[in-house]
Every structure is written in structure tokens, then in C-alpha cells.
Amino acid sequence: MKSRNLLAVLAPLGAIAFSFAFISVILIAKGSNPIEVVKSMAEYGFASRNLVAELNIASTYYIAGVAAAIGFKMNLFNIGIDGQYRLAVFFAAVIGGMVSLPPVLHVALIIFVAMAVGGLWGALAGYLKVKRGISEVISTIMLNAIAAGIVAYLLQPQQLGEQATGSNNLNTPIIDSSGWLPTIPILGGEVHGFIIFSLLIGLAYWVLLNKSVFGFNLRATGFSFRAARAGGVNASRMILITMALSGAMAGLIGMGTLLSQTHSYSISFPSGFAFTGLALALLGRNHPVGIALAAFFWAFLDRSSGVLDLNGVPREIITIMQGTLILSIVVAYQLVKIVNKKQEQKFVGKATLPESNLVKTEGVVSK
Amino acid sequence: MSTIIDVQGIEKKYPGVIANYDVNLKIESGEIHAIIGENGAGKSTLMKILYGLVAPDSGRVLINGKKVSFKSPQDAMELGVGMVHQHFMLADNATVLENVILGSEPTSTGGVIQFEAARIKLLEIAEKYGLNVRPDQLVSELGIGERQRVEIAKVLYKGAKILILDEPTAVLVPQEVKALFENLKELTSHGLTIIFISHKLDEVLAMANSITVMRSGTTVASVEPKNTNKGELAKLMVGGELPKRGDTSTKPSDEPVLSLSHVSCLAPDQREILSDVSLTVHKGEILGIAGVAGNGQSELIETIMGLIKIDSGTITILNVDISALTSREIRDSGVGYIPQDRQRDGLLMMAPLWENRILGHQSTPPISNGFWVNKSAAKIDSERIVKELDVRTPSINVMAAALSGGNQQKFIVGREMSGDPNLLIASQPTRGVDVGAQSLIWNKLIEARLSGMAILLISSDLDELFNLSDRLAVISKGKIVAVLDPETTTPEQLGLAMTGEKI
Amino acid sequence: MTDLLNSFLRNRWVRKIASPSRFTLFVVALLIIVSTVRRITGAADITSAGLSGATLRFTIPLLMAGLGGLWAERSGVINIGLEGMMIAGTWLGAWFAFIYGPWVGFLAAAIGGAVIGLFHGILVVRIGIDQAVSGLAINILALGAARYLSGILFPSRGGDISLSPVVEQTPTLTVPGISPLLGSIADKNIFLLSDGAGILSGFVTEISYATILLLLAVPLSTWILWKTKFGLRLRFCGENPVAAESLGVKVYRMRYMALAISGMFASVGGAYLSLVASQVYREGQTGGRGFIGLATVIFGNWRPSGVLAGSVLFGVTDALRIRQPTSIHAALLVVIIAGSIYVIWAFATGRMKHGVRALMATSFIGLIYLTVPEIPREFVSFFPNLATILVLVLLAQRLKPPAMLAVPYREREETE
Structure with a gap:
């Protein structure tokens, strides 16, 4: 269950990282240096x-x-x-x-x-x-x-x-x-x-x-x-x-x-x-x-x-980043959910193999 | 006759459940072959394998002597195997014809559907097999029996030679059942093969050419109707000895816990769904309610639970009139409720098990003081339930959805019995659970009865009713038509009462 | 001679005219009422070519958004992102029209919209995130992207961050002979005839070819959805995806296609705003039309012809609002007269319940007509929204939304 909490923290961080990466690409495409941009934003x-x-x-x-x-x-x-x-x-x-x-x-x-x-x-x-x-x-x-x-x-x-x-x-x-x-x-x-x-x-x-x-x-x-x-x-x-x-x-x-x-x-x-x-x-x-x-x-x-x-740089780049962030975060949560569900089912599945079903009680009565 | 389907040693496992193992089955061409078994016996899984929805883990299926491995229902359809589902796979908002042709639309270039050709073909099929369908009607306008005919027409249209019907009569009224059987006979007279799943022994004996019995995930016997009888079939389905009734030496007390007097209740369309129902459950008594599904059982429960309001009559619990109380207040007055659909009504599937312990007990100690929820008490008591009812789960922190059906049900039973309610309403308490969970739940109910709990048991499982009930009330069309003593009543008598006949 | 007469009477067109359809009757009745109201109130604009032309220009974007919503919803997915897709269309249309001319602008908008629609599809269908979250995010992303790109591209080309340079007009058609004829009849001020001519004249004078082409989307959508295999399967994905999949329909794939088409329509609707309704991209140009598109789908009962009717209704009110707010008052009178006729008809045919309801509604509107001298512009602007809520509340039983609309669906995996 620990991995579950870890994923829950990693998901938003991953999404933030992804959206930063995404706008960096946009900025580079435009010819701006993303590091400079982030720096000046942080200073300001x-x-x-x-x-x-x-x-x-x-x-x-x-x-x-x-x-x-x-x-x-x-x-x-x-x-x-x-x-x-x-x-x-x-x-x-x-x-x-x-x-x-x-x-x-x-x-x-x-x-x-x-x-x-x-x-x-x-x-x-x-x-x-x-x-x-x-x-x-x-x-x-x-x-x-x-x-x-x-x-x-x-x-x-x-x-x-x-x-x-x-x-x-x-x-x-x-x-x-x-x-x-x-x-x-x-x-x-x-x-x-x-x-x-x-x-x-x-x-x-x-x-x-x-x-x-x-x-x-x-x-x-x-x-x-x-x-x-x-x-x-x-x-x-x-x-x-x-x-x-x-x-x-x-x-x-x-x-x-x-x-x-x-x-x-x-x-x-x-x-x-x-x-x-x-x-x-x-x-x-x-x-x-x-x-x-x-x-x-x-x-x-x-x-x-x-x-x-x-x-x-038009400031709307931030709007794009916010939109990207929100999409990546829900996608990340969704993926975490799918992984968790699979893991949990496996886990429970192992624990509950029914033994009562395994006993065949009677032979086949032929026609 | 020749063998058209030969199933050899099929096995299918799901996480936590072995649905099928060592399944063997031979079906002759042109026969009506019934597959019977209790809920959870593995019939549905076997059918899913036969029509290509799931693939078996091991074993093989031969059709006309050739080994087949279906990847999808379409593969099965190509070899002439078609499925008529219990829950119809139709779109209400489309016409009969559109529903029938979906997936095998006759088209001209450009993907334009040739509706005329399709209509003619459908009408021909309908004519040939005596299926009365009108191509241009909207499905939303059709009744249940008509929808079933559309489903049958659908698989015939796609060229099915082997039809699998999953509990086809479960949703039908008697006249419709009769019409369906005539249709099926007609189909076999044209050389088609019918496999139908059922747990109604009378039907099976009357209709089938041969019968295969399944129990606990495997086939246990193949018999012919003329060589067997209901008693033998029932014994094969249940396996070995019938579960014995609990200690019958103690008699229920005369103290009434729940009593309904002249309760009537109307649906929004003014149809009477409960009419003049009077019944009493005493301290230390299990009152069984028997009846064909959809005859007012769920409404009966919902009125007692305060979920629907009654139009006349009174309901009292321990002599207190509860007719006007809210569901919350009724529960607080000492009522436990095991709903029939555990996944939809009984559990918060995506919440952890311990939070599910709170559901229904939000305002009663130790879980709550009426305003605040006591989380640790909920956890402690969840642990108790897991231990006492042998709920197989790695922890009480996993989501309810992760548990198998039997374990979910055990947890619900434990929850609803906690705090020793005066009255327990148990609706289909063991439907679809494995044998182990079933006997555990039965034992719990019997124990509770001995300790003085009043239990209203609603079930479609006759064994359950006969083995647990002190008295049996039979409900039909919203009326209580008979109250019987299970010690002296025969299944035949009960069957008659359930169809609404006086005895 | 009698043979000739008989064959003449049996002619399809003659029979059509002799026994007009309900639709024709409806149109004629409406025209009579409108003409009468013009006479009574003197609100000349309500039958002018200017209004009908404007109505058409306001209708098309709503129609495109509505068809976009319809395609998505018929496949079972709700598309809250229509607004964003329209924004993308206004921008793409204007930018590409500025460089390559209007038709390339439309093409670029169509492709861009389809890509965004597909993106929505992958997010909600394949990954399975919430349909509303994805839609809202697309709206915000489109808004941000349009402004960002405008800021970079437009200022050096005669526009600014919220305005594109002016683009070339789409070619228009003025039907020779008929247009001037109708115009001259309209000027003669003959009751009914001039009114009809006035309205018609707006539809044949300086009408953009884009308008004509886009109107064809309505019969085309109907034909594809109800007559082809593709359409049938797509609709079943919205009605009963489980059944569809069990019969071999690739539900995900159908929904992707539906959403691509949805995005394409919405985006082309946006391009219409920036290329035909005006010849410039302006920020905020869509003005919530994507959401009104969602409303027309409900209003039109999930049918293309219904979406058209809804778009025309909302288009008229929009046009009235912009042109002459006084005409709205006259439009109320049209509604009152039509309502009264319906009331009489309902009572005459014995449908008391309908009659009483219609009477109440008509009286209410009558009360507004008598007490409020001028309907405020702001109220007219939310008329489509209010109308949709009323339809949902009052006519819920008549509505037939796809059964599995907005319900997430997972395709069966290989081994359960």
C-alpha cells in the first residue's frame, strides 16, 4: 500500500514537470531560452x-x-x-x-x-x-x-x-x-x-x-x-x-x-x-x-x-501551461488508478483462492 | 443425431475464483439442451466460453468435430453460435431492424445500408420461424417478450445454427414463457440447436431433450428428462445432502417485532404494487418470503425500510408505528438490512472496507455519536467482522471492489448484524456466493434467530427458504397469497402458490 | 383530356403542392403572423432582407457548433470543448486565410478542429479521464494558444494580440434575376407578399458560398447517421456500446471518429465567424457560442434538423438583439399570436392538458409584452440558455438523448 501513496505524490509532481517541459519546447520553438524565462518569473x-x-x-x-x-x-x-x-x-x-x-x-x-x-x-x-x-x-x-x-x-x-x-x-x-x-x-x-x-x-x-x-x-x-x-x-x-x-x-x-x-x-x-x-x-x-x-x-x-x-513572450504561455498541467494531472491520476486497481486485485486474488470450490464431489452420471 | 458441440475439460480462473474446471459437455445437433445449476455454479462462464466472449485457460471446444478457439463473439457467430442474453443487448432508441442488422449490415458501395433487402430478409426469417416482429418499430415501444423475440431474430439473422439462451424465462410472464417454448420447438424443427440455461426444474423437464447439471464450477451429470425427476435433479444441483435446518427445537416467541397490517402501496402510474399486505415476524423467528421475482418483493422491503411511502395501512416495529419515519430513523430503531444487489446497494465499491462499515450505521454507537464519526471504532469493528465472518481480505483498507462476491457479502452480513438489531431484513443473502460463504451466512442467520433476532428472509432460492424459515409467506402480484409451514409443505404446493393459485 | 388532367394531378410535385406538408403549412402560417405583426407594430426590420441575411450569418456558427455537439453526443461522449474548438477555428481560419485565402482558411480550421477533437477522444475514451475536465481544459488551452500565437504573429502584420489583420472575403452569390426581383417586391410594401419577398431576398443576395456549403452539413449528417453503416454503428456506440462491441463494432474507434468530426464542425463554425460573419479574427469572437451549440443539441432533440431549427431560433434572436432591440418586442407578439393559435387548436382537438399549459405560457409572454416596453438586450443574450433549461424541465419526456450519453465505457480487455 506504500507504493500507492508514493504514486499519489509523484503524479502531481510528474504532471508539473511535464507541463514545464511542454512549455519549454514551445519557448525554444519561439527562440526564447526557457531557463531565462523561468528565472525572470521567479525573480519577479x-x-x-x-x-x-x-x-x-x-x-x-x-x-x-x-x-x-x-x-x-x-x-x-x-x-x-x-x-x-x-x-x-x-x-x-x-x-x-x-x-x-x-x-x-x-x-x-x-x-x-x-x-x-x-x-x-x-x-x-x-x-x-x-x-x-x-x-x-x-x-x-x-x-x-x-x-x-x-x-x-x-x-x-x-x-x-x-x-x-x-x-x-x-x-x-x-x-x-x-x-x-x-x-x-x-x-x-x-x-x-x-x-x-x-x-x-x-x-x-x-x-x-x-x-x-x-x-x-x-x-x-x-x-x-x-x-x-x-x-x-x-x-x-x-x-x-x-x-x-x-x-x-x-x-x-x-x-x-x-x-x-x-x-x-x-x-x-x-x-x-x-x-x-x-x-x-x-x-x-x-x-x-x-x-x-x-x-x-x-x-x-x-x-x-x-x-x-x-x-x-506573450504571457498567455502561462494559460497554456495551466491547461496542460490540468490535463496531465488528471491523466496521471487516471493512470495511477488503473495501476492501483490491478495491483490490489492481484493482491486480494492471491489471498482468497477458494478451496471449497476445488472439491469435486461426485462423478459424472452417464446417460 | 450427431454431436455438434463437444466441450472437453474446460478450465477458467478469475482472480480469486475458479469459475470453471473439468467441464465436459456433449450437445447433439437439433436438440434442446438444458444446463442447470444454482447461482454461481459456473453456467454463465461456460456460456461465455461457448459464444466467444472469454477464452478458457485450458481444455478444448469442438464444433462439428473440429477444435475451435474463439477470440470474440464474432468468431463464434461465424461458426453459427449465437447468444441470446438475459439482459437484452438492444438499443431502445433505434428500430427493430436497426438492432437486428447491427454488425452485419447489408451495404452497397459507400457503406450505404440496403434497408429494403434487410427488411425482406428479416421478415422472411420471422415468417419461417414464427417470430412476430415488426421491423420499423422502435425497441422502446416493445414489451419484454417482444424484445426477446427481437434478440432471437437478431442471432438468426446473423446465421446462427446454435442458439444459447441465458435464463430466457426469468423475465417472462407465463403466457410469454409458453410462446417462447413454442418458438424454440419451431426452431429445432428446422434443425437448429438450442442450449438454454435455467434453474427452473419444471421448465427443464418439460422442454429439454437432455440436461446437464453443473455445480461449483463443474459439470456433475448429464441426464435425459425421461430418466429423471425433479427430486433427483435438485439433489444433483445441490450436491450430496441438503443442508439441514438449524436447531428447530426452539420455537419463536409470540412477541411480534415487525408487523404490517393492510399495507397498500401504489406506483407512480397508480398501479398497485403492494395490496393489503399483512404479516408479522416474531422475536426469534425467520419468516421466509417466497415468490417469483418481480411480484412485489423489493417494494415490500423498500416500504419497511422507509424508502417508499405506503398509501394505506400501518407498519410497526416493536409496537411503534414506523410508517412515517425516514429510512435513517427506521434503521436507528434497530433494523439491519442486507440488500439483494450487494454491489449497487450494499457497498461503496470504491471506498475502503472500514468506511463501508459506517454505511447504514452513521448515527449509532459505537460508530458515531450522531454528529461525529468515530473512525477508530469503525476500524476496530471492521476487524471484528473480518475475523468473525472469515472475510478473506489482506486488510480492511482495501477497496470493497477488490473483494470477491462472497467476501463482500460476508462483510455486509456482518455489518448488518452488528449491534444486534431487533429485526434483520435479508434479501437474497447468498445469491451468487460460493458454497463456503453460503453455509457461513446460513449459520449466522440461524445463530441470530436463536439469540432472538426477528428475520425477514426474501429469497428465490427454495433451499434457503425451506432450510431457514420458521414460516413461509408467498407473495404474488403484490399480495400475500399463502402462509405455509415449511415442515409440511411440499415444493409442489409452494410452486402452485407462487403462481398465484389458492391452496 | 381527362387523362392528361389525371396525370397532371398525379404528378409528384402537383400532389405535394396540393397537400402541403406540415412544415410548409407551418412556414406559411408563421409568415402570415410575422407580416401581420409588422403591420400592427410597424417594426419594419422583422421582415427585412437585412434581418434574414443577418439571421443566416448568426445561425451558421451555432449550427456548426450544434452539429459538432450532436456528432459527439450521438457516439456517447459529451463535448464541453466545443467552445475551445470554435476558438481554434476562428484563429486558424483567419491566419490561414490571411496567407492563402479563405478556402484554405476553412480547410485549416477543419483539420485543426479534427485534430483537437481526436485529442479529446484519446483523453476521454482511451485514457478515460472525465469528459467535462477534458472539455474545459481544451477551452482554456485554445484560448491561451490563440492569444499566444496572436501575440507573436499579428502585431507585425497590422493586427495586435487580440485582433488579426483583415482577411479576404469569401466569394458571395447573388442569384441573378431573382434577387433584384424580390428586392423590388419587398419595396412595394404589399402585405404578405413584400414581407415574404423581403425575407427571401436576404437568402439570395450576397450570400457566401461558404454559407451554402455549410448548410448542406445538415442533410449530410442526417444521411450519414441514419442511412449508412458507419452512422448506424456510431449511434449504437451512444445507445448501447456493450451490445455494439459484442457485435464487432470497435467502440473506441467509432468514438474517435465521431469526436474528430465533432471538432471539425465546431472549428469550421469558428472559421465562419472570422471569415464570413466578419473578415477578421477578434478575441472573444465566439462569445460562448460553443456552449449554445450544446444547447441546440438538446433543443433539437439530438437530430440534425432539430439542431438547425434551434440554431435558426437562436440565430434570429441574436440578429434581432444586434440590429434593433425594438424588434424583439414585435417578435414577442409573433410568439403570442402563434401561441394563441396553438391553444385554440389544442382545445379544438381535445388535448386539454397541452392547451392549458400553452395558454399559461402564452399569457405569461402576453403579460411581459404589455408591461415591459423593451426587453433588455442582456436578457435576449441568454435566451438560448433559458430556453434550453425550460425545454429540459418541461419537455423532458419528449427528449430522446442517447442512452449512454457521457457514461464512460471501457472496451473489454483481451482476458477480462
Whole structure:
């Protein structure tokens, strides 16, 4: 069984090595020196100013990863993280900007709204799956487009948004400072205070999933809907709850930025968290520490890619690397799985040769 | 008549199981040859070898005196061996004709299918052998009997001269069985050879020209129906002595554990799936439920387990009404449940064994305190089950999928009996397991009965029912039609009751 | 004389016209409704040649993506990577068209798409990774690769990282005689006649040969999938791969081919965007059309003709959105009238349940029509997505997806 754990560690490392090799080939083809490129990325990426930015991005990515991982634990593929996040952060910003409350309460309300909106939007996909048998992959893709349309509509100046004079950036009204979360000064920069929540969320996710009855029920439903049902789990309800939880988590993705940085939602808020979240959950094997490492790595790649343009390399090489990485990681895991299964069967096979079958009790009665 | 198939000394091993060994079989041209045996006797493996799906490890198969080695079912088909599967290999979303021609489509240049030619050929075959099929119907519109005819037409279309039918009557209603037998007779009258697998002795005696009995992976006898009888066949299938009933000196108490009174239950389409079912299982009693598959057994279990809601009547366990409780609450009130499909309903196949110990016991000590799961308790108790039930596994950390069927089942039995439930629902507890596992599971059930557990045993294995049950209830079309005493009831009486006749 | 008359009446074409098919009736009825609405609302654009031409240009990319999705799904594999394959098509099409002309652009897109489709196939069929993961990764890879290559190749040639240099137009066809004739009828403002002419005129004026060729993909797909051995086997891989394999069908190989075809269609759809709908590659040009392609497959009930119908519907809304948002309001009225006719027909033929449902839906749309003066553009943009969810929710029983869609399948190994 030791070889199994070894393989589980080797697989992601191998995938990272492979994707590095792959982009090196691309870079060489273009006439750039991959070693130089990596060197300048490392120099840039590890500069303290950039490290702070990377921490902030990573904490955002981390939550996306956890949101995806919750779904994965149930065999659900929540591509809807994008839509859930967008609706959630939008409404949280709008409602946060409308009210004035005492400091802590104000922040709590914003976070609550984000989780509720994201959770409901996620639960909608869960409902469609449970009641109508619609695959969450399809429904969440469709719901993403709908969410994006709703937000784009509501963000217009004549609806809930406003437009700063002389700019075509649309945003929601600025939230009062009572609804701000302080930043933490580290390395001469400002890290979003929400990062602490992110860490707590990771911990809660892990404990709940691996130690609690609820977590067992969730995982059991993921392993086998029917077996969970026969084991007394209301498996349909678990699907609904899981989608809601995953959506609520997705709702928190934008909180660091909203509460500590921009204090309003604008069209320049980043998107594409569904892919990032799913990628990180896969890379980190749904483990909170794994996802955290993956999130930092991802953020590092994103941030340090900024230096590439100066080297005459389009920074999109990093996007290619991330795509390659994710494919190689799932391929690696799949291969490990096949090898493990074969080994285990062999192992068990040896141990359980049935002797009772070997006794022939009676001769053949001829016609 | 000449020997068309001659099987000599076939052996086939799978990891952990010897499926076939020393199998010998002679089939004459133009006969209906039945192969009988209990579940797990090796019939299916033998058939897979005959129609080319798996290759034997050793031994040889002769067809018309020539040694053959099939690499695929197509090879077998080329020599005229065709398989009619129990689970039909049809696509619902395609027409009968499309299903029939797949794999041997008549085409003109460019791969265009000549549907007209195919339709004519199919209709000719249907005409010749009296198979009523309509080429342009969608398979999704067909009933079970019609689908079976399509399957038969399919292998005939491909030129089969030897047809293998795997438990063809298992899914049919009596009229359809009759029609099928007429079809089969018709086929043999045209010189085709039929091999059919069954464990229904009456059918075999009525239909077959010769019978081969298999047990524990090997052929034990070949007999002709006119020289044998049901008793002898049953004895050959079971081998040696019938397992004796456990200690019958102790009588069940009068204290009811489970009682259903006037329970009815409707399917979504308003069809009655359980109608006015009343029965009681007492402390220290095994109540057997006998019946032809699909007569409401699974619904009966699911209503007791709270998985489907009843429409009228009451279900009580130890005098507490459980009709409105959730499945979780019912389990917590002291109910163990061995589902009939262990791989789909009984286990998390891709989870380690110890995690499987938790399934069904998420909210009961020692595994859980209702909110947190106690992992070490689950591991300790898994070790206990592995030891007590002789589950052959290298460790409790391997995936459930890695165990053989018998060992998976032993683990489930151990799990469901842990915590000494008041009531155990055991559905097909020994289906498809090896003889060793079977006797161990039977002994466990008998022990539990002696210690006062109430057991509801649902089984299609008559030996199991007769050997374990204190009383036998017969279910037919969702109704309990008879409650019998296994000591005095004959198999004939039971058979009649199972077909819904009053006795 | 009577013989002549009889033979005339028995003529195939005469009989066809005398007893029109449901489709013809449907088209005529729709035309009448649309013309009426134009009269009532004065929304002249809804029967203009401009709109029908635009509709065609918006329809083709969706149709190609949809057919791509259909081919993949019929073989049992879901292709979330359609969007990425389209992106690849827009880029490859533009780049090769820039160097060698538009037809080579299409060819390059087709080959590139087939290669990506095959890549998806090897990942999900042979190795067996999750179909959605592979699809999403392809989307991201295509996006990254297109931008990366643009950054290297375009700036020195008059474009930039998100924009290609302008490429040569594909040749177009204006049917001589008919096009000007229809145009002049359309200008006369005669009820029905001018409307019909207006719409038709969009289909015969300056229509790209690429459009005509790609429309042929619909009957071609139907023919291959339902009339040939290859198609039959491919469909069985999606319905019952176990049975197919037991009858000698190479399931993996069929799925590889289906995915290559799928990628080819999606990519050609992308190339259409950059070569015909506009003459330049622009980042973000696909705008999620790959995903709408997935929607048209569901909407079209996994049939090429259905995919066409879905693409036209979504193409019209897209065209309306871009041209004159006010026309959308008029389009609602078309739906309301058509809905009312259906309601009456349903009640008249005694199908009360359908009638009531349709009545409720029509009343709802009527309410929107009366209360909302202008449907926001943003809402129109997600109409295909919403429509698909509604179809899945309301018409689930009518849908016939391949039985083993997206279910991983392992071919039997040599010795079990």
C-alpha cells in the first residue's frame, strides 16, 4: 500500500514537470531560452510586493477550489461556480452599499448575502438534477450565462449600477467603510483580511467532510447514490445540499476583493473561476492543504506572467501551461488508478483462492 | 443425431475464483439442451466460453468435430453460435431492424445500408420461424417478450445454427414463457440447436431433450428428462445432502417485532404494487418470503425500510408505528438490512472496507455519536467482522471492489448484524456466493434467530427458504397469497402458490 | 383530356403542392403572423432582407457548433470543448486565410478542429479521464494558444494580440434575376407578399458560398447517421456500446471518429465567424457560442434538423438583439399570436392538458409584452440558455438523448 501513496505524490509532481517541459519546447520553438524565462518569473514572482498580491489572488482562488472540491466529493461537476460567484458578489455589493450598519454587522450581512445568493443559485442546479434528472454540467453552463446576463443588466446606471463620469466602467455604489474588512500589513503590502476566513473555511471543510456524519453521508452519496440510499441517507437531499454548499462557497470568492479592496462590484471583476476552481480541486486532490498549495502556485503563475511580456513572450504561455498541467494531472491520476486497481486485485486474488470450490464431489452420471 | 458441440475439460480462473474446471459437455445437433445449476455454479462462464466472449485457460471446444478457439463473439457467430442474453443487448432508441442488422449490415458501395433487402430478409426469417416482429418499430415501444423475440431474430439473422439462451424465462410472464417454448420447438424443427440455461426444474423437464447439471464450477451429470425427476435433479444441483435446518427445537416467541397490517402501496402510474399486505415476524423467528421475482418483493422491503411511502395501512416495529419515519430513523430503531444487489446497494465499491462499515450505521454507537464519526471504532469493528465472518481480505483498507462476491457479502452480513438489531431484513443473502460463504451466512442467520433476532428472509432460492424459515409467506402480484409451514409443505404446493393459485 | 388532367394531378410535385406538408403549412402560417405583426407594430426590420441575411450569418456558427455537439453526443461522449474548438477555428481560419485565402482558411480550421477533437477522444475514451475536465481544459488551452500565437504573429502584420489583420472575403452569390426581383417586391410594401419577398431576398443576395456549403452539413449528417453503416454503428456506440462491441463494432474507434468530426464542425463554425460573419479574427469572437451549440443539441432533440431549427431560433434572436432591440418586442407578439393559435387548436382537438399549459405560457409572454416596453438586450443574450433549461424541465419526456450519453465505457480487455 506504500507504493500507492508514493504514486499519489509523484503524479502531481510528474504532471508539473511535464507541463514545464511542454512549455519549454514551445519557448525554444519561439527562440526564447526557457531557463531565462523561468528565472525572470521567479525573480519577479518572489519579490515581496508581488508575493502580497499573490497571497490575495491565492486566497480568492482557494475558495473557488474548495467550492469545486465540495462538488467533487459528491461526484458533482459544478461548472456553475462562475455564475454563482458573479450573482453573489454583485448582490452582496448592492445590498452592502444600500444599508448602513455597525462595522461587524455590516460585513457579516455582506458575507451572508453572498453565501445565500450563491447557495440559492447552486441549489437551483441541484434541484434541476434531483427533480428533473438534468445533468449539473449542462444546467450550470446554462445558468452561468443567465447569471452573467442578469448582472450585466442590473449593473446599468438606470438599474442598480452607476457610471463614474469620464469612464465607461460600470460599478455598484461604494459600500460605507463600516462594511470594509481591514487589511493585514505583511511584507510591506496589504493582505486582504478575508484570507483568515479562507483558512477557517478550509479547516471547516476538511473537518466537516472527513469527521462528521454529514460529511460521510455526502461522500457516500458521491460514491454510490443507491448504496447511500439503502444505508439510510436521503441521497437526493444530499445532492441539493451539496450544490447549495458549493454555491455558497462560490459566493465567497469575491469577498476578499470586495471587502478589502474595491468596496464595490464592477464589470472589471475577474471571471473564469469555474475552471480555476475545478483545476485547483483536481490538482490538490480535494484536500484543503493540497488546494492551498495549488492555489498559491496558480496565483504565482498568474502574477509572475506579467514579467513575460517584457521578455518578448506573450504571457498567455502561462494559460497554456495551466491547461496542460490540468490535463496531465488528471491523466496521471487516471493512470495511477488503473495501476492501483490491478495491483490490489492481484493482491486480494492471491489471498482468497477458494478451496471449497476445488472439491469435486461426485462423478459424472452417464446417460 | 450427431454431436455438434463437444466441450472437453474446460478450465477458467478469475482472480480469486475458479469459475470453471473439468467441464465436459456433449450437445447433439437439433436438440434442446438444458444446463442447470444454482447461482454461481459456473453456467454463465461456460456460456461465455461457448459464444466467444472469454477464452478458457485450458481444455478444448469442438464444433462439428473440429477444435475451435474463439477470440470474440464474432468468431463464434461465424461458426453459427449465437447468444441470446438475459439482459437484452438492444438499443431502445433505434428500430427493430436497426438492432437486428447491427454488425452485419447489408451495404452497397459507400457503406450505404440496403434497408429494403434487410427488411425482406428479416421478415422472411420471422415468417419461417414464427417470430412476430415488426421491423420499423422502435425497441422502446416493445414489451419484454417482444424484445426477446427481437434478440432471437437478431442471432438468426446473423446465421446462427446454435442458439444459447441465458435464463430466457426469468423475465417472462407465463403466457410469454409458453410462446417462447413454442418458438424454440419451431426452431429445432428446422434443425437448429438450442442450449438454454435455467434453474427452473419444471421448465427443464418439460422442454429439454437432455440436461446437464453443473455445480461449483463443474459439470456433475448429464441426464435425459425421461430418466429423471425433479427430486433427483435438485439433489444433483445441490450436491450430496441438503443442508439441514438449524436447531428447530426452539420455537419463536409470540412477541411480534415487525408487523404490517393492510399495507397498500401504489406506483407512480397508480398501479398497485403492494395490496393489503399483512404479516408479522416474531422475536426469534425467520419468516421466509417466497415468490417469483418481480411480484412485489423489493417494494415490500423498500416500504419497511422507509424508502417508499405506503398509501394505506400501518407498519410497526416493536409496537411503534414506523410508517412515517425516514429510512435513517427506521434503521436507528434497530433494523439491519442486507440488500439483494450487494454491489449497487450494499457497498461503496470504491471506498475502503472500514468506511463501508459506517454505511447504514452513521448515527449509532459505537460508530458515531450522531454528529461525529468515530473512525477508530469503525476500524476496530471492521476487524471484528473480518475475523468473525472469515472475510478473506489482506486488510480492511482495501477497496470493497477488490473483494470477491462472497467476501463482500460476508462483510455486509456482518455489518448488518452488528449491534444486534431487533429485526434483520435479508434479501437474497447468498445469491451468487460460493458454497463456503453460503453455509457461513446460513449459520449466522440461524445463530441470530436463536439469540432472538426477528428475520425477514426474501429469497428465490427454495433451499434457503425451506432450510431457514420458521414460516413461509408467498407473495404474488403484490399480495400475500399463502402462509405455509415449511415442515409440511411440499415444493409442489409452494410452486402452485407462487403462481398465484389458492391452496 | 381527362387523362392528361389525371396525370397532371398525379404528378409528384402537383400532389405535394396540393397537400402541403406540415412544415410548409407551418412556414406559411408563421409568415402570415410575422407580416401581420409588422403591420400592427410597424417594426419594419422583422421582415427585412437585412434581418434574414443577418439571421443566416448568426445561425451558421451555432449550427456548426450544434452539429459538432450532436456528432459527439450521438457516439456517447459529451463535448464541453466545443467552445475551445470554435476558438481554434476562428484563429486558424483567419491566419490561414490571411496567407492563402479563405478556402484554405476553412480547410485549416477543419483539420485543426479534427485534430483537437481526436485529442479529446484519446483523453476521454482511451485514457478515460472525465469528459467535462477534458472539455474545459481544451477551452482554456485554445484560448491561451490563440492569444499566444496572436501575440507573436499579428502585431507585425497590422493586427495586435487580440485582433488579426483583415482577411479576404469569401466569394458571395447573388442569384441573378431573382434577387433584384424580390428586392423590388419587398419595396412595394404589399402585405404578405413584400414581407415574404423581403425575407427571401436576404437568402439570395450576397450570400457566401461558404454559407451554402455549410448548410448542406445538415442533410449530410442526417444521411450519414441514419442511412449508412458507419452512422448506424456510431449511434449504437451512444445507445448501447456493450451490445455494439459484442457485435464487432470497435467502440473506441467509432468514438474517435465521431469526436474528430465533432471538432471539425465546431472549428469550421469558428472559421465562419472570422471569415464570413466578419473578415477578421477578434478575441472573444465566439462569445460562448460553443456552449449554445450544446444547447441546440438538446433543443433539437439530438437530430440534425432539430439542431438547425434551434440554431435558426437562436440565430434570429441574436440578429434581432444586434440590429434593433425594438424588434424583439414585435417578435414577442409573433410568439403570442402563434401561441394563441396553438391553444385554440389544442382545445379544438381535445388535448386539454397541452392547451392549458400553452395558454399559461402564452399569457405569461402576453403579460411581459404589455408591461415591459423593451426587453433588455442582456436578457435576449441568454435566451438560448433559458430556453434550453425550460425545454429540459418541461419537455423532458419528449427528449430522446442517447442512452449512454457521457457514461464512460471501457472496451473489454483481451482476458477480462
